[in-house]
Amino acid sequence: MELLDRYLEAVRKHLPWKRQDDILAELRANLEAQLEDKEHELGRPLTKEEAEAWLKQVGSPIQVAAPYLPQQYLIGPRIFPMYWFVLRTVFVWATVIYCIVTAVTIVAPGYLDLDALAGAILRLPVVLMTAAAWVTLIFAIIEFAATHYPEKCPAISGVTVDWSPSTLPPVVTKPMHGTKPRSYARAVAEAVFGFLALAWLILVPSHPYLLFGPGIYYLQSLPYQLGPVWITFYQWVVVLNLFHVIWHCVDLWSGQWEEPQRVKKIVFQAVGLIPLAVLFSAPGHLYITLKHPAFDLEKYGGTVYTINESIHKGLFVVGVIVVIQLIVEMGKVAVDAYRGRPASEY
Amino acid sequence: MTIAENLFENLRLELRRGCLTLAVLAQLRQEHYGYTLRKALAERGLTIDESTLYPLLRRLESQGLLASEWREEDKRNKRFYHLNSDGEQMLGELLEEWNTLNASVIATVSSQSA
Numbered sequence: 001m002e003l004l005d006r007y008l009e010a011v012r013k014h015l016p017w018k019r020q021d022d023i024l025a026e027l028r029a030n031l032e033a034q035l036e037d038k039e040h041e042l043g044r045p046l047t048k049e050e051a052e053a054w055l056k057q058v059g060s061p062i063q064v065a066a067p068y069l070p071q072q073y074l075i076g077p078r079i080f081p082m083y084w085f086v087l088r089t090v091f092v093w094a095t096v097i098y099c100i101v102t103a104v105t106i107v108a109p110g111y112l113d114l115d116a117l118a119g120a121i122l123r124l125p126v127v128l129m130t131a132a133a134w135v136t137l138i139f140a141i142i143e144f145a146a147t148h149y150p151e152k153c154p155a156i157s158g159v160t161v162d163w164s165p166s167t168l169p170p171v172v173t174k175p176m177h178g179t180k181p182r183s184y185a186r187a188v189a190e191a192v193f194g195f196l197a198l199a200w201l202i203l204v205p206s207h208p209y210l211l212f213g214p215g216i217y218y219l220q221s222l223p224y225q226l227g228p229v230w231i232t233f234y235q236w237v238v239v240l241n242l243f244h245v246i247w248h249c250v251d252l253w254s255g256q257w258e259e260p261q262r263v264k265k266i267v268f269q270a271v272g273l274i275p276l277a278v279l280f281s282a283p284g285h286l287y288i289t290l291k292h293p294a295f296d297l298e299k300y301g302g303t304v305y306t307i308n309e310s311i312h313k314g315l316f317v318v319g320v321i322v323v324i325q326l327i328v329e330m331g332k333v334a335v336d337a338y339r340g341r342p343a344s345e346y
Numbered sequence: 347m348t349i350a351e352n353l354f355e356n357l358r359l360e361l362r363r364g365c366l367t368l369a370v371l372a373q374l375r376q377e378h379y380g381y382t383l384r385k386a387l388a389e390r391g392l393t394i395d396e397s398t399l400y401p402l403l404r405r406l407e408s409q410g411l412l413a414s415e416w417r418e419e420d421k422r423n424k425r426f427y428h429l430n431s432d433g434e435q436m437l438g439e440l441l442e443e444w445n446t447l448n449a450s451v452i453a454t455v456s457s458q459s460a
Contacts, residue, residue, distance in 0.1 A: 025416075027400060029424045030380040034396075037381075059397045067401035 003051045004031060007061065014065030023068055031058070070147075075139045079146065083139040087132060088184070092252045094131040095188065098124060099195035103202065124192075187252055194245040201238055223296045224304065227289050229282035236275040244268065262333055269326050276319050285312045366394055368444055370402060371429060371437045374412060379424040403427055411436050 008028055012020050038054065039045055046054065058064065075083050102120040106113060145152070200210060209216045247264065279287070285308045290296045347355070369392050373383060380400050387394055406412045411433035414425050429437065 023404070025423065026380060026425045027396075029422055030384075030396065030400065032422065033379075033381040033424070037385075059395065064397045067397055068404065 001035065001051065003048065003055065004028075004035070007055050007058075010061035011065050014062050015068055016070060019068070027064075073143060075136070075143050076147070079139060079143055083135070086139070087135050089253060090131050090135050091128060092188065092191070092249060094128060095124070095192055096195070096249055098127050099192065099199070103195070103199035106199070106203075121196075184252075187248065191245060191248040191252060194241070194248055198238070198241045198245055201241060205234070223291055223300050224288045224307075225291050227282065227286040229279060229287065233275050233278050236278055240268075240272060240275065243271075262329070266326065266329050266333065269322070269329065273319070273322060273326075276315060276322065280312070280315045280319060282312075285309060287311045366392065366398070367402065367406070368437075368440055370399070370406065371411065371433060371440070374427055374429045374433070375437075377426050377428040379419075379426045383427070406433070 008024055008031075011027065012024055015023055035046070035051075035054075102117075106116055106120065204211045212219060247268070288304050288307050288311075290300055290304060369387060369390075370383070373386055378386060380396075380403060383403075384394060384396065384399050387399075403412065403414075407414055407427065411430065412427050413430040414427045416423055416425050418424075
């Protein structure tokens with residue numbers, strides 16, 4: 001029967017090549033026996049339409065061949081959870097390392113190459129896809145080894161890695177009423193943008209136009225300059241931003257990105273008062289000084305004094321607001337703890 | 347096919363998978379080639395697709411539970427399968443497991459409906 005021959009040839013294309021002939025011979029024998037039975041029942045050969053309907057009922061060539069294939073999974077369900085965990089970790093660390101290397105490379109020449117920066121940002125997805133491809137390849141090899149040589153890698157094939165209940169991470173509490181858990185994508189975006197913001201911050205001293213824009217030329221023409229206290233302030237801001245980014249990365253790595261931890265948040269808010277305190281306690285409230293005091297003191301001295309005192313008063317107001325916010329936040333945590341949620345859960 | 351029908355189909359296939367293996371092993375205490383085995387199972391109410399049964403026979407053979415040989419019958423070469431001694435032992439153990447499981451399920455269902 002020509003249709004059956006064509007059908008079996010189509011099946012052959014999808015069979016494992018080592019056993020093609022054997023499987024096809026068996027399949028042919030079974031299908032021919034079935035065909036004989038059908039023709040015996042009808043008392044005549046099948047028409048072309050009937051034969052087509054019969055073969056369609058048997059299944060498409062690929063559908064018939066598929067169960068003979070030895071392995072159906074690139075990464076099977078036994079190791080998929082481990083694969084997913086490693087992939088997430090690699091994504092986080094590839095992003096972190098890439099951002100650091102990029103920031104250093106861009107800062108190194110001593111000027112900001114915007115084309116290089118844009119190119120680096122556009123290359124990030126390619127870097128992540130490459131990392132994902134490598135992880136997938138490695139796990140596909142592990143899956144292959146665990147499937148084909150289970151006796152040589154029993155720990156992989158059974159995922160019987162040693163573990164203890166006491167080493168499991170603490171239970172993540174449900175988000176507070178009315179708050180949504182933070183998504184993984186959002187947490188990663190926060191970490192990435194945190195790094196970019198840090199890179200921007202580090203570039204500002206050598207490239208002040210990144211902060212002031214074209215206004216820098218106007219500022220340079222003024223008789224004023226920033227006081228030395230701003231250097232200490234700037235250093236604190238950089239350190240705190242670095243601390244913030246590391247905190248994000250640790251949260252991602254430890255799988256605790258869903259809910260911002262309130263105690264950590266309060267600590268960060270409290271530490272954030274340090275740069276404000278540095279500014280507030282500036283000796284002589286010298287936030288702005290004259291570039292050439294010998295020449296300009298008489299003319300601009302009064303203005304400088306007024307500006308410095310205004311900044312000092314402004315800092316006091318900002319400091320009071322931040323302290324009040326901090327106290328309110330601490331009060332909320334204390335109330336929740338009093339209502340039955342232990343403080344360690346935050 | 348609706349979502350509910352699709353879900354039922356998936357659960358039904360899951361339920362049948364292990365039972366079919368057991369039935370095939372039991373039926374192969376008597377020698378069969380693929381098509382006659384399929385017919386014999388169908389006569390007992392167990393319909394099974396060609397694309398499921400024939401690869402299952404290969405798999406059971408590669409697992410060392412079946413023996414097979416090519417032989418001519420009705421002027422055609424056919425591959426005949428039968429249960430070997432390891433298969434006999436495995437079938438015994440699986441039947442014991444099946445009976446225990448079946449009794450437990452029936453007892454659970456009966457106690458729920460009572």
